[in-house]
Amino acid sequence: MNIDIQLVPTAPNPNLLFDRAVVVIDILRATSVIIQAMSQGVSEIIPVTTVEDAFKMAKAFPPGFVLLGGESESKNIPGFDLGNSPREYVAERVKGKKLILTTTNGTKAFHRVSSGKEILAGSFFNIGALAQRCLESNRDLLIFPSGDEGNFSLEDTICGGMLIEWITKKGEKSISLTDASECARILYKKFVDNLIGAFYLSRHGKELISRGYEEDLAYCARIDAIPLVPIFRDGVIRIPLTPSASP
Numbered sequence: 351m352n353i354d355i356q357l358v359p360t361a362p363n364p365n366l367l368f369d370r371a372v373v374v375i376d377i378l379r380a381t382s383v384i385i386q387a388m389s390q391g392v393s394e395i396i397p398v399t400t401v402e403d404a405f406k407m408a409k410a411f412p413p414g415f416v417l418l419g420g421e422s423e424s425k426n427i428p429g430f431d432l433g434n435s436p437r438e439y440v441a442e443r444v445k446g447k448k449l450i451l452t453t454t455n456g457t458k459a460f461h462r463v464s465s466g467k468e469i470l471a472g473s474f475f476n477i478g479a480l481a482q483r484c485l486e487s488n489r490d491l492l493i494f495p496s497g498d499e500g501n502f503s504l505e506d507t508i509c510g511g512m513l514i515e516w517i518t519k520k521g522e523k524s525i526s527l528t529d530a531s532e533c534a535r536i537l538y539k540k541f542v543d544n545l546i547g548a549f550y551l552s553r554h555g556k557e558l559i560s561r562g563y564e565e566d567l568a569y570c571a572r573i574d575a576i577p578l579v580p581i582f583r584d585g586v587i588r589i590p591l592t593p594s595a596s597p
């Protein structure tokens with residue numbers, strides 16, 4: 351099993367993805383929201399790349415059937431039901447609903463890797479279940495940090511490094527790492543006891559603090575809190591009925 355990580359979120363060559371599992375990571379905050387929302391009973395999530403697409407798609411559903419969630423420039427979007435703080439996604443508000451989600455980086459990332467064999471959503475919340483799922487799929491793996499407006503993201507890469515460390519520790523299999531993966535693992539080991547410190551250091555972490563979302567940093571640093579692995583397939587994110595269901 352070979353594990354690679356893409357340090358800058360440009361669209362990978364589809365020929366490299368067709369038989370690979372892909373893990374999309376956006377710690378602050380898209381994949382944290384996706385995993386939280388699923389744990390609170392959202393039936394499915396449709397990631398879209400623009401606010402306009404989100405409004406257009408919502409019109410295709412009966413009123414009250416779908417929720418609109420997300421952010422633009424880390425600010426709530428007028429006319430949407432929810433923002434992009436995982437703390438907003440609680441059962442009372444979202445249970446049984448479909449969610450149309452648009453964010454700056456995370457929702458675009460799913461579409462960039464859509465030619466992957468199976469596409470999993472990852473964050474610190476589901477790191478244990480995610481590592482197990484990647485081992486069970488027994489496919490070569492590409493970890494895809496969503497980045498920060500096209501740039502390297504510290505927090506996403508550290509989470510990628512943690513996933514590599516947990517897979518390597520869990521797996522009896524022979525695992526080969528690329529230099530990028532080794533680099534991500536080293537970065538994770540530097541912050542292993544101070545994840546939140548990395549969030550305060552990162553450009554996007556600082557932006558969220560300046561926008562009044564400091565509490566989201568601590569919330570998104572929770573490790574192994576939600577043993578769910580959502581899968582993106584045919585434009586929709588769901589929890590597979592049987593955990594090992596894979597194409």
Ligand code: MLT
Binds near residue numbers: 558
């Ligand atoms: C993103 O997708 O870029 C993030 O989730 C943005 C945010 O939540 O501020």
